[in-house]
Amino acid sequence: MFLSRLRIRAKLTLLVLIPLAAMIALVIPTVRGLVADAEKADGVNTVVSIAGRVGPLLEDLQRERLLSIGYLLDVVGEDDVALQTAAVTDRVRDVQRDVGDLLPAELRDDIAALDGLEDIRQKVRERTVGPVGVITAFDPVLEKIIESLALDADADAGTSTGRQLIALDALLRLDEEGNERSVLLAMMAAGDVERLAVEYREVGARFKTFTERFDAFAEPDQRELNDLAIKALQDRLSTDFDARFALDPERTMATQPLATLFPKLRSLSAVGGFAKKRIVDDVTAAVADQRRQQLTIAYGMGALVLLVLLAVLALVALVARAVAVPLTRLSRAAERVAEAGETELQRIADDETETVEPVHLEVLDLDSQDEIGDLARVFARVQTTATQLVERQVLSRRNVAEMFGHIGRRTQNLVGGQVDLIDELENEETDPDRLAKLYRLDHISNRLRRSADSLVVISGAEREESHSTPVRLIDTVRLALAEIEEYTRVDVNVPLDLLVAPSLVSDMVLICGELLENATTFSPPHTRVTVSARAVPGGAQLTIADHGIGMLDDRLDEENARIARRERLDLVPTQVLGLFVVGRLARRHGMAVELSHTPGGGVTVQVSISSALLAGDMLASELLVSEQIPVRAPVAVEWATPQSAPPMMPPVTVPAGPAPSAYRPDPVPYVDGGRRPNVREAISRVSDVMSDPLTWNGFDVAPQLPAAPPVVQMPPPATTPPVAPPSPAAPSSPAAPSSPNGLRRRVPGSHLSAEPADRPAIAAQLTDTDADAARLLVEQLESGVARALHDNTIPYRQ
Known part of the structure; x- marks a missing residue:
């Protein structure tokens, strides 16, 4: 129901809305009518003002017409006509300047047409035109101007203002007919009475009609002024002039010589102006008074309605307060409780710095008994x-x-102990099959360590940072590869000159591990996963692309949104827990992670690393230390009979160039990145790497390295009992095999001279050494190489 959806104040307002609406409906038309009348009165005032300015112009034109005829009849001088013509020109200019914008278009054109009288004026000065020609030229112009004023067009005879407008229009026409009678009298006094008498009677009839119309609408004082003007004409001609003219026009005009009649007619031309000026003033005052009264009534009614409306609204507010205020307080308290519940329901669990404020709810102190x-x-x-x-x-x-x-931390501790125990078993194991299984178990333990790290991230706790110096981005990727199952399917193409800040290393390894785990898990076993990186303006971009089953567009958008925004843990599906961890770590460090489609199928992940998370612009090969670092000498490893173990090669010191103090790292704890299951292949790779002071690429990466490494001169080894070599010497230039990805594989000893005499003497042949000692030597060498992969204190070759 409609009323049930309204609040208390709305219901009370609706209660008084109907009478208020009725009152407003009655007042608005009245106010609008008063305002319209005021606007109409303003328009009437404008019309009257225009008539007041145009009236003198009509008088000047009528006077010029009379003087022009007097000049042609030789009773007026040329100077009088010229002065009157100049007065007309000045009057036209004044009208156009003062009320030119208010003039109707038709009236403006008629006034502008007065310039066309210049031709008849020139003919009057030259006496090339008669009095009839002057009348023919001036009469149409005067009549058009009076018609263009249209004073009686919209006049309401029922109002005082409308009657005044009709009276003013009649007076203008009356004055024109009177001036035309004066012109005809002057012409008849000069002769040709018989022809002009008929026209004089017609003009007199029109004069009488307009006089009666004026008397019907004018005020008494206005009629008195007009009667005085008519009486002045009769006094100058004689009181019975019209009666005698009707009986005998020629005899009557014979008694009125032109020399004495024309000055009387000229003086009468200014009498009619007094009545017109009086009517204009009266109409202007009446219109202003009417407009003021109408606006006062309109404003008063509007103010009264507004006061009534405000009073009713105030009464409604007072009545509603007793009911609405308690209910509003209850609603606010309920809203506060609901907001507290919604805040808890919508709280995002990946905010590591979350501080929970106590809930403060409003205390209700309503003592009413209703x-x-x-x-x-x-x-x-x-x-x-x-x-x-x-x-x-x-x-x-x-x-x-x-x-x-x-x-998570307990699992990390247990995994750490498990890895140490597995390392001890590996060092004591001699059986290749069991050693391979131990390597696999070691790798599974590293994967379990990644899961423990993810649990710590999910809990919102800060992880312990185990790195104090910058680490190459490629090394972080390698560390991540050691924590996934199918690391052999990953191709790494990361530049060596990208260094990751120490605060990001551990989290970056976890991010790469989760993304690589997803890439290898959701792609077929025969496909490859590509990891590449490049420097971009403002940082670096790491890209991981697989060619697996991919995602639908909706699912891809959903996962991108989940990574970008804070997500509630209890609403996250378990299959995207890795992306949840990635998203939390990315937001923690201000990195952008975006998932997109791989061309041909699969998912491509782009991780944008800002420049603040990188260790400046220094190349990885420039990260040197000033201390002297012990390294192992390269040796040629051969299988020996289990008799005696050869001694380890003594360490030699290789001086390193000075490094900037800001990048002088401390030793970093060794992190085991996993072992290859093939023991002999691992030993072969160890021997291969140890022939060069550079680190070797443990995951088939092809970095751009200088061609010629520096030669490290080794001291003579400790002497041991000579043993016979188990086989003839190898050829001087063995062919270098190629890896599956087309890279050239180093062959142990291929960089050494073919002359046996030029080579440093090997400590001893291993034919009579103990097998356990040989295995221990190989394990130590392999451990050193693995440590070199994760220890930044070893200088890189320039």
Whole structure:
């Protein structure tokens, strides 16, 4: 129902809305009518003002017409006509300047057409035109101007203002007919009475009609002024002039010589202007008074309606306050409880710096004994219960996060002990098959360590950073490869000159491990996973691309959104837990991670690393230390009979160039990146690498390295009992085999001279040495190589 959806204030407002609407509906038309009348009065005032400025122009034109005829009849001088013509020109200019913007278009054109009288004026000065020609030229112009004023077009005879406009229009026409009678009298006094008498009677009839119209609409004082003008004409001609003219026009005009009649007619031309000026002033004052009264009434009614409306609204507010305020407080308290619950439900679990504020709810102190008071007391109990539930939920969630952190750290400690134990077993094991299984077990332990690290990240706790110096980005990728199962399917193409800041190394290894695990898990076994990196403006970009089953567009957008935004852990599906960890670490360090489609199928992940997370612009090959670092000499490893173990080669010191103090690292704990299951292949790779002071690429990476390594001169080894070599010497230039990816594989001893005399003497042949001692030597060499992969204190070749 409609009323059930309204609030208390709305219902009370609706109660008074109908009478208010009725009152407004009645007042608005009245106010609009008053305003319209005021605007109409303003328009009437404009029209009257224009008529007041155009009226003198008409008088000047009528006077010029009379003087021009007097000049042609030789009763007026040329100077009088010229002065009157100049007065007309000045009057036209004044009208156009003062009210030119207010003039109607038709009236503006008629006034502008007065310039066309210049031709008749020139003919009058030259006396090439008669009085009839002057009348023919001036009469149409005067009549057009009077018609263009249109004073009686919209005049309302029922109003005082409208009657004044009609009277003014009649007076203008009356004055024109009177001036035309004066012109005809002057012409008849000069002769030709018989022809002009008929026209004089017609003009007199029109004069009488307009006089009656004026008397019907004008005010009494206005009629008196007009009567005075008419009486002045009769006094100058004689009181019975019209009666005698009707009986005998020629005899009557014979009694009026032109020399004495024309000055009387000239003086009468200014009498009509007094009545016009009086009417204009009266109409202007009446219109202003009417407009003021109408606006006052309109404003008064509007103000009254507004006051009534405000009074009603204030009354509604006072009445509603007693009911609405308690209910509003209850609503706010309920909203506060709901917000506290929603905040807890929507709280994102990956905020490592989360601080939970205690919930402060509004205390309801309503003491009323009505239904609203009962509702308030019941709601207070509900509010207290809800607060306890929210606080308990917060505590429970915090405890779960701490439990994850404890489990993760405990697992890390157990895995660390397990890896140490496996290393001891590997060092004591001689059987190749069992040693391979131990390597696999070691690799599985590293994968378990990654899972423990993920648990610590999920708990929101800070991970311990085990690196204090910058690490090459390629080394972080290698460390991540050691923590996934199918690391042999990964191709790495990362430049050597990208260094990762120490604070990012551990988290970057975990990010790469999770992304590589997803890439190898969700792609066929026969496909390859590519890891590449490049420097970009503002940092570096790491790309991991697989050619697996890929994702749908909707699922891809969902995962990108999950990585970019904070996500609740309890709503995250278990199959995307790795992406959850990646997203949390990326947001923690301000990195951008984006998933996209791989051309041909699969998923490509791009990780954008900002320049603040990189160790400056220094190349990895420039990261040198000033200390002298012990390294092992290259040896040629051969299988020997189990008699006696050869001694280890003595360490030699290789001086290193000075390094900047900002990048002088401390020794870093050795992190085992996993072992190859093939023992003989591992030993062969160890022997191969030890022939060169550079580190070897443990995952088939092809870095760009200088061609010629420096030669390390080894001291003569300790003497041992000579033993016979088990086989003839190898050829001087063996062919270099190629790896599956087309890279040339080093052959032990291929860089040494073919002359036996030029080579340093080998400590002893291993034919009579003990097998356990030989295995121990190989294991130590392999451990040193693996340590070199993860220890940045060893200088790189320039």
